[in-house]
Amino acid sequence: MWVCDLETLAFLEVNHAAVEKYGYAREEFLTMTLKDIRPSEDVSRLLDNMAKLRSELEHSGEWRHTLRNGRIIDVEITPHTGAYHGRKASLVIGRDITERKRAGEALRQSELRYRQLLESVTSYTYTVEIHNGRPSNMVHGPGCEKVTGYTPSDYSADPGLWLDIVPPGDRHMVQHYADPLCEGRAVPALEHRIIHKDGKVIWVRTTYVPKRDGTGRVTGYDGLISDITERKQAEEEIRRLNAQLEDRVIERTAQLEAANKELEAFSYSVSHDLRAPLRHASGFVDLLMKRFKPELPDKAQHYLNSIADSVHHMGMLIDDLLQFARTGRAEMRRSETDMNELVEEVSASLRRDNPGRAIEWIIGTLPTVMCDTSMLTLAWMNLLSNAVKFTRTREKARIEIGSYEEKTERVFFVRDNGVGFDMRYAQKLFGVFQRLHSMEQFEGTGIGLANVRRIISRHEGRTWAEAEPDKGATFYFTLPRRKSQEP
Secondary structure (H helix, E strand, O other): OEEEEOOOOEEEEEOHHHHHHHOOOHHHHOOOEHHHHOOHHHHHHHHHOHHHHHHHOOOOEEEEEEOOOOOEEEEEEEEEEEEEOOEEEEEEEEEEOHHHHHHHHHHHHHHHHHHHHHHHOOEEEEEEEEEOOEEEEEEEOOOHHHHHOOOHHHHHHOOOHHHHOOOHHHHHHHHOOHHHHHOOOOOOOEEEEEEOOOOOEEEEEEEEEEEEOOOOOEEEEEEEEEEOHHHHHHHHHHHHHHHHHHHHHHHHHHHHHHHHHHHHHHHHHHHHHHHHHHHHHHHHHHHHHHHHHHHOOHHHHHHHHHHHHHHHHHHHHHHHHHHHHHHHHOOOOEEEEEHHHHHHHHHHHHHHHOOOOOEEEEEOOOOEEEEEHHHHHHHHHHHHHHHHHHOOOOOOEEEEEEEEEOOOEEEEEEEEOOOOOOHHHHHHOOOOOOOOOOOOOOOOOOOHHHHHHHHHHHOOOOEEEEEOOOOOEEEEEEEEOOHHHOO
16 A cells, blocks of 8 residues: 655555565655656656546556566556645555456467367367168257358258258268268268358368267267368379479470480580591691601790690590590499409509609508499599699609498598698589699699599489698598498
8 A cells, every 4th residue: 555645646655565565665665756666658648647647546447567676567556535644645555466467368368269279170060860770860060150151050951951062973972971870880081072052162071980879789970070172172283283293204304315315416526526627636746747847946846746735635625525424324333343452453553654653552441332333443543543643743642542431321532642722612623624723733624523523423422522732632432331231
């Protein structure tokens, strides 16, 4: 309880319960006004209606008050206007109704959710009694109007209505359910169409539960009818999309076959038509150098040598492009392949091609895998020849080949102590014609690693690389573990 001045709204007296509830000491209260216990957003309204407040402030009602700790509570007040030490004042009795209001709001929200749930339900129940072995006295639940458009009284007035709204094409299914239901046999849910009161055709699903008396005799059954129109429409849309997808697959397959034929024609053209002028250019350069070399000035010989080098590089590029195309089209022929034998074969070839190099080969124990041996030979050749090439600046090259096991795949790696590369450009490594070093530094066509990625991808594996400039590089690839290869 408190006493407040109706002119200034100042507190003139408070009781111990108010002190405990609001958290202010009595002395503090006596320096405050009603504005100080109102939420800030309510104060402006209090001041704007001062005249009204003076005459109606003490009306009973519910108000929001702010405690000293900042918490807002709901208070129901009962005022008694009078005089206090010669001042127009009001004795106010307040009651904290916060919990009551919260409970009321929770109840309101619960009722709202329940109402929304009922409104969202598109099902209703019905009951059928059985007399003389035949269904009779069918009673539809109150939700039937939402599903079918007809009220329970519509069905009561016309007992045959429930069958009349079934389209003729589906009517036999509904009728044939009567016998097993009357005999108490379990029947699966039935899906069929009905004609809504507004004329549209909808799909419903009906489930049945037999009712029995104390002797086990079937006395009737309960049913649940649910509107499944949206589900049926979704199923039809899925069927339509699947049919379209099949058509698109057929169309894309035909386009792919046509593209492959064009690619084969292009490969043939490259291998024959482009090689001919290259052979001519190379042949005439050789003739010029053999017959007229003494008569040619040094600069002319330099130009001819540049032409010969370019022709040779172009020939290598054509070979690599054709190999890249063949890798993508070639049929996979998987077999058990000993990776140690394959790597030894490739490394031995590279040793013969680089007799003057000081290369330390460190080859770990490699597993036997299921793969296309010829394709993996090409992949190892590209990776190991790259390691040999990019360690050329080292007095002693070091090339390590190894592998380790992961849960679903085997990881292979080639590590060297060569020139390395900047990881900012790692994504370029496996692209066609992508190079991180100039032709003057290291020869090549920029197709080798693209071939490696294509080969490993066709084996359902992954490829990546790690490196630092001038600190070497490590190239990785994986092959999936087959069940027969599990330890």
